[in-house]
Amino acid sequence: MKKVLDRNQIFRNLGINLVVFLLFFSASLFAQDVPSDGDPINGKKLFNQNCAACHSLDRKMTGPVLANVESRLAEDEGLDREWLYTWIKNSPGMIKSGDAYANKIYEEYSKAAMTPFPTFSNADIDDILAYTAATPAVPVVVNGGPGPGGEVQPSGLSNELILGALVLVFGLLVVMLFLVNKTLKSIVSANGVVLEKEKRLPIWKAFAKNQFLVLVTSILLLLTSAYFAYGWMMQIGVDQGYAPVQPIHFSHKVHAGDNKIECKYCHSSARVSKTSGVPSLNVCMNCHKSIYQYQGNPEGPTREDLANGYTNDFYTAEIKKLYEAVGWDEENQKYTGETKAVEWVRVHNLPDFAYFNHSQHVTVAGIDCQTCHGPVEEMDIVEQYAPLTMGWCISCHRETNVKVEGNEYYAKIHAELSKKYGVEQLTAAQMGGMECGKCHY
Amino acid sequence: MASNKKYWKSEAELNPNDSIVETLKQNEFVQEIPVDEFLGDKETLASSSTNRRDFLKYVGFSTAAASLAACEGPVIKTIPYVVQPENIIPGVANYYATTIANGFDFASVLVKTREGRPIKIENNTDAKVMGSANARVHASVLSLYDSTRLQGPTTNGEGVSWKTLDVDVKAKLSALKDSGKQIALLTQTYASPSTSRLIAEFSEANGNVNHVVYDAISEDAALNAFEAKYGERALADYDFEKADVIVSFGADFLSDWQGGGYDSGYAKGRVPKHGKMSRHIQIEANMSLTGANADKRIPLIPSQQKIALAKLFGKLNNSNVGGAVSESVDKALDAIVKEIGKAGSRAVVVTGLDDENAQAVVLAINEMLRSEAYDTAAPKYIRKGNVKAVNALIADMKAGKVGALITDGVNPMYSLPNAADFAEGIKNVELSVVFSSNKNETTEVAQYVAAASHYLESWGDAQLKKGHYSLMQPTIKELFDTRQFQSALLQWMGSDKSYYDYIKETWSADILGESEWNKTLHDGVFVGAMPSIDALTETVVEEEGTEVSAITSISSAVSSLANTSSAGMELTLYSKVGMGDGQQASNPWLQEFPDPITRVSWDNYVTISKADALALGFVNENVANGGLDGSYAKMTVNGVVLENVPVIIQPGQAKGSLGLSFGYGKEVGMKKEMQNGVNAFALYQGFSNTQAVTIEKSAGMHEFACVQLHKTLMGRGDIIKETTLEVFNTKDHSEWNPVPQVSLNHNEVPATSVDLWDSFDRSIGHHFNLSIDLNACTGCGACVIACHAENNVPVVGKEEIRKSRDMHWLRIDRYYSSEDTFEEDDIKKDNFDGLSGDKGSLSGFAELEDPSENPQVAFQPVMCQHCNHAPCETVCPVAATSHGRQGQNHMAYNRCVGTRYCANNCPYKVRRFNWFLYNNNDEFDYNMNNDLGKMVINPDVVVRSRGVMEKCSFCIQATQAVILQAKREGRVVANGEFNDAVACSAACSSGAMRFGDVNEEGSVISELVKDERAYHLLEHVGTKPNVVYQVKVRNTNEA
Secondary structure (H helix, E strand, O other): OOOHHHHHHHHHHHHHHHHHHHHHHHHHHHHHOOOOOOHHHHHHHHHHHHHOOOOOOOOOOOOOOOOOOHHHHHOOOOOOOOHHHHHHOOOHHHHHHOOOHHHHHHHHOOOOOOOOOOOOOHHHHHHHHHHHHHHOOOOOOOOOOOOOOOOOOOHHHHHHHHHHHHHHHHHHHHHHHHHHHHHHHHHEEEHHOOOOOOOOOOOHHHHHHHHHHHHHHHHHHHHHHHHHHHHHHHHEEEEEEOOOOOOOOHHHHHHHHHHOOHHHHHHHHHHOOOOOOOOOHHHHHHOOOOOOOOOOOOOOOOOHHHHOOHHHHHHHHHHHHHHHHHOOOOOOEEOOOOOOOEEEEEOOOOOHHHHHOOOHHHOOOOOOOOHHHHHHHHOOOOOOOOOOOHHHHHHHHHHHHHOOOOOHHHHHHHHHHHHHHHHOOEOOHHHOOHHHHHHOO | OOOOOOOOOOHHHHHOOOOHHHHHHHOOOOOOOOHHHHHHHHHHHHHHOOOHHHHHHHHHHHHHHHHHHOOOOOOEEEEOOOOOOOOOOOOOEEEEEEEEEEOEEEEEEEEEEEOOOEEEEOOOOOOOOOOOHHHHHHHHHHHHOOOOOOOOOEEEEEEEEEEHHHHHHHHHHHHHHOOEEEEEEEEOOOOOOHHHHHHHHHHHHHHOOOEEOOOOOHHHHHHHHHHHHHOOOOEEOOOOOOOOOEEOOOOOOOOOOHOOOOOOHHHHHHHOOOOEEOOOEEEEEOOOOHHHHHEEEEEHHHHHHHHHHHHHHHHHOOOOOOOOHHHHHHHHHHHHHHHHHHHHHHEHHHHHHOOHHHHHHHHHHHHOOOOOOEEEEEOOOOOOOHHHHHHHHHHHOOOOEEEEEEEEEHHHHHOOOHHHHHHHHHHHHOEEEEEEOOHHHHHOOOEEEEEEOOOOHHHEEEEEOOOOOEEEEOOOOOOOEEEOHHEEEEEEEHOOOOOHHHHHHHHHHHHOOOOOOHHHHHHHHEEHHHOOHHHHHHHHHHHHHHHHHHHHHHHHHHHHHHOOOOEEEEEEEEEOOOOOOOOOOOHHHHHHOOOOOEEEEEEOEEOOOOHHHHHOOOOOEEEOOOOHHHHEEEEEEEEEEEEEEEEOOOOOOOOEEEEEEEOOOOOOOOOHHHHOOOOOHOOOOOOOOEEEEEEEOOOEEEEEOOOOOEEEOOOOOOOOOEEHHHHHHOOOOOHHHOOOOEEEEEEEEHHHHOOOOOOOOOOOOOOOEEEOOOOOOOOOHHHHHHHHHOOOOOOOHHHHOOOOOOOOOEEEEEEOOOOOHHHHHHHHOOOOOOOOOOHHHHHHHHOOOOOOOOOEEEEEOOOOOOOOHHHHHHOOOOOEEEEEEEEEEEEEEHHOOOOOOOHHHHHOOOOEEEEOOOOOOHHHOOOOOOHHHHHHHHOOOOOOOOOEEOOOOOOOHHHHEEEEHHHHHHOOOOOOOOHHOOOOHHHHOOEEEEEEEEOOOOOOOHHHHHOOOOOOOOOOOOOOOOOEOOOOOEOOOOO
């Protein structure tokens, strides 16, 4: 089943590559029309590194729209590529020099001066312009999920077939048994032997009579039920796997997984504070000022995503929710000041009587977030990965060695304690990490 | 075999027709059971369709539903900032330096804020002057979250917008400009350069403005005397650290005398260093905190104090002064003169008598002695109240000469003895605006009530002492629609400046010089350039000119003092450490704060000597339910009667004198629980703290909430070890600080050498110890409130305190001696012989329970001793309390099942049980019962629930935080870091409490635990506590 699917994937990838190849081919063909010989691929790279924070190809942001900027400038303002070279390399200078269009654009964008890029070579700028001139690649959306290969029926059938065959075999065996029994019985009766049925106590009565058996069974029953009752009761208040629906569908998979954003970029207070901190919305806006829509992975949403309804449009709508909460006016690219707090549902809830400090674990001990929070970078909806029970805390404290290297604080106590316990490495527990008052006050 | 015997139950049964017998036969209960009371009347019962079976069904269902619902965790929301302020990191505290200047308390402090909420006040150690917070200042953070605060301006009891109020006031003010009537500003003392400038500008803008400064508890006499002598309305400053001999005539300088703040300097001089410590002689009527700390205390009624002061002046000048004092006092005065003579400039004399002559004489003496402790070059500005001006204003108001009255920071209707005159006067005022944070007596009679901001919401500045400036900055945005007085004045002057800009302007123009504003704001304090030499010589010249008249005025002052006559009982009014002038009467922490001397909370009372009580029939008794009861008295001063004043018999109270504290008896705008005591301001005639009074017994007994019913030490000299300076200097410490002996194999061995338990090796890692120096501890109680704030200690209320269910993690025990000194108590106890007879222990112990007429007093802060061999830990059936390697005795609240074994097994009685749920419970309507009050809660410490034991944790949350910070920064813990983190030791400005790691080389604490004076409480029990006390040394050397 798996293999077949993979083959299917290969086909699909091949198809996509073909389309992309064709697209590039056509783009380069098109590129020959304009006086440009830049490399749009390198241009894209440069654009994303240097320009994307303020510019978009098809959308007004901090700076103007850049798609076909060169041709538009040429048509509307009669400005050539030379003008663009100077502008990009030294825009403030140009404004100062009193260039009419430079000043016009400066005023239009509320006097937000463009960062000069004196390090760009003309070739770099050519590349970027080539990229802006190329029609933005239409994302290859393969809506409808499965590729041309169609449904993967056969594999399902084969499984059922085996199962069916097995059932058939068993059925045959049962029938055979019956037949054999019948034959034997008929042989016996044919021989004149009368099968005398012994009169026996019904089994439950016999059982009830045997006091020992009753005792043993009831003890067993009690023990089993106690075992299950205990197990059930120990689950009270343990919310492992708790994955509540959040007001904004924030996907850690997209952020930490696909885009590889470091956890502590957003949860910065985990370094210094007791709490890891849900990032405030202004932190989101650091990126989402320019990332206003979700473009997903180039291959389009996976089947899994589609099954959940996580289309690109869906994610883009979630970004709009953020804009609404933070009061960001997309049209005019400014804050309205009308904010609305986002009421996230807390996933990891430690009871008040347990004191946990993130900075102790993150900064001092250097533990990965994933150790306790699980593969968050794979979670679309965050769930509680660890049980967060005291036993779980303690077993880690018992097993984990304290990270003492390069920390002046531990120098003395580590030397003395390791001598006392006769060990090389001290666990958190040996360090006193299992004392009640270390977490309960 | 059945018996036919019939048992008669009563005589009535003999009569077969008796109806009662018949009824009794039918009815089991003689009295009808009051079913109706809890089931409602019959009709509703009958109309109800619920029968018993239904009821049971409901019970069954709801129990099942409740238990099922309990299995499901609640959905908890987490709401981040939309835009997070740059300087706030959730979970990390920020500190801001600010200043409290509420007219009574002045101090430069640090405010700890968490997520933008101020949660604790701490001392500003950068401040050279008044950088320590007293109990009231520590508690002031809770007053910010007072649910009874005014939430917006009102007029005639109805809400009004500031806009309307501004328009109205401006219109009235401009109308008054030409009417010739005065615009009066009646305010507290600000000691604020910016406010002074602002009021001057306001006067200029409006013309005919009369600014009257009014201190509820006046220092007018001292101010007048200083002004007459030095030409400036201020108070002399004293540095008691520089005094070897301190003589005080009724000056309670360890609490609020002349604005207070003298305790840390005093305490420094009290710790014996190189065989020397200061000697303190207190002559006073009430037993004050200062008197309790004195080496020699002479109880004397106020009129006699005056004569004694005059005589002292005479003796120092070898001149004869009239007036009569008893022989013993005369002798004592001779001794004092000798001691002063010996100390020379290292002596200082102070007085708290509200008498200009007395104050003038004291200034003259200090000047004459050239006392080093006496500072007039840089006097204090924290009291400015002018009695004459206040009286003139009231007269003007009554005469209709006042057009507008604007008050701020004062509550004259409560604190004026002639409040009725004020009430009459305010009716004649066309515009009255009262700035107040709470509804009070004065807001009731005002036209406009301007809701004032708390100091933690305000900008401000203060010059506490000449050249010593402080800044006040807001630590939180106004919680309500409030405004500070200064902003309002600016608004009414038509200025569009903010008060912040105004302060900045004042400071950059007059104060800062080259210094930076931001740095000053960060530090909170600024020491300005001292007055130039020119200015100094100028004043000197002035002095020379008036010298002759000064001499004559002094001699007349002395003679008028000597001629003081007395009649009947003399009342000394004072302010309590916990309540001050009563501004914060609605603060539950302060109400529950036990007075250091009487140990009574939630009340004020008249204190009386035992002899007088006996003569007048007043009693104090401990009743069966464990509470203290006292008689009621009726007090009359000059025709003003105060009814139902509870009486406390106070050891050490001078015979013929009474004491009564200010600050209580407030009613308007207060929750019912907070309305306690009587208003002593009614007796504050002529703003004098001494009054001739008549007192008589009234019916009934008052129920006190006293946390310490046992008054004496019973000769148990090992609890508070004491010695004299002489012994301390000459003898080996084994004599004055002996290790208790126990019997082992019939041999006496030191108790510390016997051990039932194996000891742990505590030489590795941190090992925390707390040292408490009984010499430096003045009993001020700042630590008690600091502990409250840090550890979310609940307030339990008067009823519960009376049942000894107080929750204070830290208590300050106060002990009286039964004989004249504790030493004599010890000797008496040691000489007991047999059960009865002259030296019998039965009668002897009974006698020892009685404090002496003028006892020695000792204070001992007691909190969990964190015993290394803790008796509590061994008896806990669920191991909820256990020991940490760092020396702390841990308490896991959630593990505790509330057996209270630990409390019973604790020899120090420091464990506190949560008898009830003290939060979210209407029965305990204090700060933890409303959202506002809960904002003060420290998020790092659990709020305990009902049924668990709690106790001092050595602020483990703070020590852990210090350790964590060190780990994060990859360094060892710095010296003194632990001391400044723990609430009580950080709050202790006298340095009596020092906390730290004994394993840390060179730390203060590691020296202190090895000190010769160090001992453990109840050492013979063998608990090996981590709290050490330092033997109290008294300087009994008489010259």
